[in-house]
Amino acid sequence: MDLLVKLSFYCFTAATIALAASAGCYVAFAVGSVRLRRTVLATSAGTTYSSSTAEFGPGAIGIGRYGTLLAWFGLVCQGLSIAFRSVVAGRLPLSNMFEYSLTFIFALVLIYVSFERFYGVRQLGAIVLPITVGMAGYIWSLPSWMREVDDLIPALQYNLMLTAHVASAVLAYACFAVAFAAAVLYLIASKRRVSWLPSTAMLDDIGYRAVTVGFPLMAMVLILGSVWAYRAWGTYWQWDPKETSALFMWLVYGVYLHTRGLRGWRGTRSAWILIFGFGATVFTYYGNYFFGGLHAYGGI
Numbered sequence: 154m155d156l157l158v159k160l161s162f163y164c165f166t167a168a169t170i171a172l173a174a175s176a177g178c179y180v181a182f183a184v185g186s187v188r189l190r191r192t193v194l195a196t197s198a199g200t201t202y203s204s205s206t207a208e209f210g211p212g213a214i215g216i217g218r219y220g221t222l223l224a225w226f227g228l229v230c231q232g233l234s235i236a237f238r239s240v241v242a243g244r245l246p247l248s249n250m251f252e253y254s255l256t257f258i259f260a261l262v263l264i265y266v267s268f269e270r271f272y273g274v275r276q277l278g279a280i281v282l283p284i285t286v287g288m289a290g291y292i293w294s295l296p297s298w299m300r301e302v303d304d305l306i307p308a309l310q311y312n313l314m315l316t317a318h319v320a321s322a323v324l325a326y327a328c329f330a331v332a333f334a335a336a337v338l339y340l341i342a343s344k345r346r347v348s349w350l351p352s353t354a355m356l357d358d359i360g361y362r363a364v365t366v367g368f369p370l371m372a373m374v375l376i377l378g379s380v381w382a383y384r385a386w387g388t389y390w391q392w393d394p395k396e397t398s399a400l401f402m403w404l405v406y407g408v409y410l411h412t413r414g415l416r417g418w419r420g421t422r423s424a425w426i427l428i429f430g431f432g433a434t435v436f437t438y439y440g441n442y443f444f445g446g447l448h449a450y451g452g453i
Contacts, residue, residue, distance in 0.1 A: 157237045157238070157240055157241045158237070158238065158241055158300070158301070158302060160233075160237045161233075161234045161235075161237035161238040161241075162234070162300060164230045164231070164233040164234035164237065165230070165231065165234040165255060165289075165292070167227075167230040168227045168228075168230035168231040168234060168258070168289070169227075169286075169289040169293070171223045171224075171226045171227035171230060172223070172224065172227040172231075172258075172262065172282060172285050172286055172289060173286050173289075174223050175219075175220045175221075175223035175224040175226075175227060175278065175282050176220075176278070176279075176282035176283045176285070176286050177220075178216050178217065178219045178220030178223060178278075179217070179220040179224075179275060179276070179278030179279045179282050180279045180282075180283070181216050182214075182216050182217035182220060182275055182276065182278075182279070183275075183276040183278070183279035183350070184279070217275040220275060220278055220282070221266070221269065221275060221278075224262060224265070224266055224278065224282065225266060227262060227285075228259065228262045228263060228266060231255070231258055231259040231262065232259055234255060235255060235256060235259055238252065238255070238302065241302045242302045244315065244316065245315075245316050245319075245320065247315055247316065247319040247320065247323075248303075248315070249299055250295060250299070251292060251295050251299035251300060252299075253319065253323070254288055254291060254292050254295075255292065256319075256320070256323050257288060257323045257326060257327065258285050258288050258289060258292075260320075260323045260324050260326075260327040261281065261284065261285055261288070261326075261327040261330055262281075262282075262285055263327070264324070264327040264328055264330075264331055264363075264366075265277065265278065265281045265282070265327075265330075265331055268331055268359060268362075268363065272351075272355065272359060274351045274355065274359070276338060276350055276351060277331065277334045277335060277338065277359070279334075279338075280333070280334035280337050280338065281330060281331060281334045284330055284334075314377060314380070314381045314384075317373075317377055318374060318377040318378055318381055321370045321371075321373045321374045321377065322370075322371070322374045322399075324366075324367070324370050325367040325368075325370035325371040325374060326367075326434055326438065327367075328363045328364065328366045328367030328370065329363070329364070329367050329406070329427075329430060329431055329434045330431065330434070331359070331360075331363040332359075332360040332361075332363035332364050332367070332427045332430070332431070333427055333428060333430075333431035333434075335356045335357070335359040335360035335363065335427070336356075336360050336423075336424035336425070336427035336428050336431075337424075337428065338350060338351065338356050339353055339356040339357060339360065339420070339421075339424045340421065340424050340425075342356060343420065343421065353420065357419055357420060357423065357424075360423070360424070360427050361413065361423075364406055364409060364410060364427070364430075365410070367406065368403070368406050368407070368410060371399070371402070371403045371406065372403065374399065375396075375399060375400060375403060378396065378399075382396075394440055395437065395440060398433070398436055398437040398440050399437050401433060401437075402430065402433040402434055402436075402437050405426065405429060405430040405433050406430050408426065409423060409426045409427060409430060412426070
């Protein structure tokens with residue numbers, strides 16, 4: 154069993170390296186290439202002088218493909234890391250911030266490559282993959298004892314609910330991260346008129362589709378969490394900081410869907426709501442560090 158735990162960590166290490174390289178490729182692809190053009194001009198006096206101008210162009214398609222290939226390789230390695238740890242624990246690794254973040258990275262890359270394949274847009278990776286690298290860096294910063302597979306505390310010993318509740322949250326957060334990436338690119342594309350970025354209409358649609366997947370998943374998180382809370386603590390809702398922030402986050406995305414569907418909001422206003430919503434998502438993810446509460450066990 155110790156061998157499988159070590160293999161899980163080695164696979165995570167390989168995934169970190171692959172995803173970091175993928176992030177670099179995606180950023181280079183999205184930023185594009187810079188070409189210097191030198192112009193020589195002659196004056197009426199017979200003298201000449203030269204000037205140089207920088208021209209920006211689309212990134213090389215090859216580097217974008219390398220980014221995709223490395224993202225898939227990182228996804229496979231991360232999946233193996235989770236699989237090895239699941240065999241040892243007899244459950245999905247979701248019990249503390251180390252395991253939770255491992256699974257979140259897998260979900261985030263999985264959701265991203267799904268959107269990339271469906272829309273054929275690689276520029277999103279310039280936002281999403283650096284987020285995964287940041288999450289990997291956070292995992293590396295956690296204490297080494299969290300890497301061990303320990304028995305669950307009594308409140309978490311409900312394997313079905315643990316899997317359904319926490320996995321739904323991980324997938325919802327991943328969808329919101331993709332929506333955030335689409336919103337950031339939308340603002341850049343609408344302000345800078347960068348010709349090689351996806352169209353603003355496509356980016357707006359990507360953000361909307363990501364939220365339509367993440368919003369019901371987040372609703373499931375709240376419902377299952379209430380049921381589980383009643384079983385573990387004897388009450389459906391205690392206004393725990395993590396519960397409250399999760400509800401607030403869900404309402405933010407509810408406002409986004411409401412304003413888009415009933416008021417016809419599109420474009421810049423919707424993009425800023427998505428960015429604010431992702432800020433609420435990050436706060437929900439890490440808020441227990443600052444406010445404690447019933448979700449503070451195991452770093453969750």
